[in-house]
Amino acid sequence: MADEQQVIEKPEPHEILAKGYTFGTITDQIAAVVLTKRTPLLWIVGIGTGFALLNLLLLSATLLFAKGVGIWGIRTPVMWGFAITNFVWWIGIGHAGTLISAILLLLNQKWRNSINRFAEAMTLFAVACAGMFPLLHMGRPWLFYWLFPYPNSTTVQPNFRSPLVWDVFAVSTYATVSALFWFVGLIPDLGTLRDRAKNSFAKYAYGMLAMGWRGSARHWSVYETATLLLAGMSTPLVLSVHTVVSFDFTIAIVPGWHSTFFPPYFVAGAIYSGFAMVLALAIPLRASYGLEGIITARHLDNCAKVMLATGMIVAYAYIMEVFMSWYSGSVYEQQAFWNRMTGPYSTQYWFLVTCNIVSPNLLWFKSFRSKPALLFLSSIIVLIGMWLERYMIIVSSLAQDYVPSSWSLFHATRWDWATYWGTIGLFLFLFFLFVRLLPMISIFEVRTLLPQAKVRQEVKR
Amino acid sequence: MTGQALDFNPSTELRTSLRQSRARAGIIGLIGVLALAAGAFTARDQFFRSYLWSYIFVLGITAGSLSWLMLQYLTGGAWGVVIRRPAEAAVRTFPLLALLFIPIALGTSSLYSWTQPTTDATLLVKQARYLNVPFFLVRAAVFFAGWIFLSWFLNRWSAREDREGPVPANSRMAAISGPGLIFWAFSVTFMSIDWVMSLSPHWFSTMFGLLFVIGQGLSGMAFLVTVLVFLSNFRPMSEVLTPRHLHDLGKFLLATVMVWAYFAFSQFLIIWAGNLPEEIPWYVERLRGGWQYVALLLVFGHFALPFALLLSRDLKRNFKLLASIAVFILCMRVVDIYWMVTPDSSKGSLSVSWLDLAGPLGLGGIWLAYFLIQLEKRPLMPLNEMELAEALEHGRE
Amino acid sequence: MKPDVYGVMAEFDNPTDLVNATRAVCEQGYKKLDTYTPFPIEELNDILHLHKNKLSLIVLVGGLLGGLSGFLLQYFVTVIYFPINVAGRPLDSWPAYIIITFELTILLGCISAVFGMLALCGLPMPYHPVFNVPRFSAASHDRFFLCIEAADPLFDMEKTSGLLETLEAKEVSEVAH
Secondary structure: EEEEEEOOOOOOOOOOOOOOHHHHHHHHHHHHHHHHHOOOHHHHHHHHHHHHHHHHHHHHHHHHHOOOOHHHEEOOOOOOOHHHHHHHEEEEEHHHHHHHHHHHHHHHHHHHOOOOOHHHHHHHHHHHHHHHHHHHHHHHHHHHHHHHOOOOOOOOOOOOOOOOHHHHHHHHHHHHHHHHHHHHHHHHHHHHHHHOOHHHHHHHHHHHOOOOOOOHHHHHHHHHHHHHHHHHHHHHHHHHHHHHHHHHHHHHOOOOOOOOHHHHHHHHHHHHHHHHHHHHHHHHHHHHHHOOOOOOHHHHHHHHHHHHHHHHHHHHHHHHHHHHHHHHHHHHHHHHHHHHHHOOOOOHHHHEEEEEEHHHHHHHHHHHHHOOOOOOOOHHHHHHHHHHHHHHHHHHHHHHHOOOOHHHOOOOOHHHHHHHHHHHHHHHHHHHHHHHHHOOOOOOHOOOOOHHOOOOOOOOO | OOOOOOOOOOOOHHHHHHHHHHHHHHHHHHHHHHHHHHHHHHHHHHHHHHHHHHHHHHHHHHHHHHHHHHHHHHOHHHHHHHHHHHHHHHOOOOOHHHHHHHHHHHHHHHOOOOOOOOOOHHHHHHHHHHOOOOHHHHHHEEEEEHHHHHHHHHHHHHHHHHOOHHHHHHHHHHHHHHHHHHHHHHHHHHHHHHHOOHOOOOOOOOHHHHHHHHHHHHHHHHHHHHHHHHHHHOOHHHHHHHHHHHHHHHHHHHHHHHHHHHHHHHHHHHHHHOOOOOHHHHHHHHOOOOHHHHHHHHHHHHHHHHHHHHHHHHOOOHHHHHHHHHHHHHHHHHHHHHHHHOOHHOOOOEEEEEHHHHHHHHHHHHHHHHHHHHHHOOOOOOOOOOOHHHHOOOOOO | OOOOOOEEEEOOOOOOHHHHHHHHHHHHOOOOOOEOOOOOOOHHHHHHOOOEEEEEEEEHHHHHHHHHHHHHHHHHHHHHHHOOOOOOOOOOOOOHHHHHHHHHHHHHHHHHHHHHHHHHHOOOOOOOOOOOOHHHHHOOOOEEEEEEEEEOOOOOEEEEEEHHOOOOOOOOEEEEE
């Protein structure tokens, strides 16, 4: 409502917030996206695409339940195929949200305040998409509760030595904690929406969700302790989740999988693809909602730098992995990497090397980082590259393991692709729904960035 | 308080104290080195073994300081401004370390089984492409060349900034620090493979290099915290350092302790669960004959205790307590490196040789004395750093 | 006897005025007061002595409980309830159990942080007297409020309102029950 009247100067490249905002105008601008502003074309296109693809997911899942996992290309020996590739890819994307909301909070990085909310939402929806795949891959998803230990008449229990069982605990903990953290962050802003909403249903709904938040000093002090504690616990949690995902591979002794540095390598790769997704979402959103004053060039630059740093760690991993198989003198390890580089999957291998460790080197240049369109492109390339990386690790190692007589290649079917694109639809649909219904930028945290939020020292006694 | 009002050169009391500490470290170092020299003639193999791990510990502090020095140019922040001069002094000791490497270069035949004639097909045919003495020495030369190159330029530009003002120099340091950190990570990885992992040539682990990367980071930060707390007793640093600065550095200590534990546990769990004949012997050797108690000590001393203590905010802001923890962590770094390097040659049971005491004392003492000489040479804060005023205000608002 | 009003509320348009007013009111000896702001203000924690709270303790207990139950669950299942040899690993494969122990520590720690926070704040509380002040909706927008409660022994409608008016308040209003 008030955004037409604002006089907001264009932010300087190094600023994390444009000059000229007041508590009121910044609140109005962010709340207006939900409450009053007209819907931009991007939103309609985004949720429309999401909805269409979501129906594709429903279709392929229905077919899967009716006919079984045979509609996918998974055949012995490659039984993990697309499902696990997509699982690892999605869960990795989620990691950036927790990193921004938790680790950057602990490091006192103020710039995170403008992007943490939608990054956390991204986490939540990415984990939801990730969670689809192990369930669908089970073949009999209605028996999913067998994964949990519970007293039952056959006395059979999960094998706690198996990383797949660790995954159940890690991913469900991660989903729960991300949802809690996200909701806790929303409470004060829900209070704002309750007080700003004109529509009485919206007022009631936001009011119920805000639970009577009134911004009392006593509440704020407990609230801030809670946020810090949640951040402190989420930080090791987020590292542990992709670590456990990497254990799914390393604990098995398949050549190309059993490598001790997979945990940090997977975590770095996860953050890498996650920041790529943050950029891929932030760049169109800020343009179509006119939020350049809040999500500034500085934010894009910082995200790009994190992408560069994690990209370099991934590059280190690729190089050391190949070196170590050469150094070890182990024929199986050497054959595994030789197959990747020259075998049936060599096209994908060299393509992923180009995407993941050659292309991010452009981010060394400030002039490249300062162009949103190029950054958007670069983040899409990284997202593709990281998907291929997981595909390569899973498929090439399974297709060609210890015994050459059992070698067999993987061919994706149209239903593999349909399920994959279907979860992209689920993600887009949920994300644009979120953009429309909840403030995508944390209003109260952005208020603290304003210069007038600082209490002046002149004490009157 | 403003930057201009302060003289950042070491005060007279500090100089006196530095001189005393230097003399003490020098004497201890000299005694240690004499003992080492005696050992070189009486117990040759043991001498090289003790020398190697002591050397890797001291090098870890130096290269770790180099990594923090480069990292702070990339990230900025008040913590970086206060550690810059001690870190610069530490990395100026690289030439000394290159000199001290000579005994290891001379001792390869005693230290590394792959230098011996063998009938082992894998070792002979495959690994010999990498593990051979000339290539080993060339790689060591590359490591030192890179480290000395980085430390020389970072020091030179920093000194020039003091004289001529800030403008282009700082961005040049940031520009060298990005590639510099990449070089550091790779050089430390290959160093750990060459000097430590190849002690048991059939064993390999991709995590091993990262354990040294983070271990060096931890050694470096623990050492820098100790030095800063020592300096905080005297002018000018007594006027500069606030609990807030130490709090920031304490957080880094906590983070590196956690990452170390994460790396160490991941490697252990993966090898334990895989249980492959070419991998598991490394841990079997380190978890029997008394070594299991050393491992247990590492779990508590290198992770659990410092982790639990560093969680406390009050403790991170207490100069004396934080320094005690930092010193304790340095001691645990010694134990950790000892536990990684020596069990393979200890014939199945833990026995500490007198050379294992002379090694760290001798090399550590000499190195510390040389470091203290370097520390005295320059003002203790970068005079023309753009963020200087901000760093001085940090924790005083 | 129940007082017929909840308290008096003063409105400020910037955090500095609020902090100064709160400090002044505290120095007058008022104890039962609270501030309502659109974002957390560090200085108010100093003035109202809000630095310590029980949340860390709650989280510690929750986390320990989670970790303990996580480990015992696995130990009980694999050693006592359903002992079975898997790939020659010992029944008590403690290195493998650390993962789930850790995850449950975090899970219960985080759940206790969130519900502990809500409990300590007394939320959800859909009705509160301060919402009766018409301008109070600005407390989640751009205004800063200080409320002195009638339950305070020093409270006196006239005097307290008078005091607040001298403190650069934009508006002083009565808070009905």
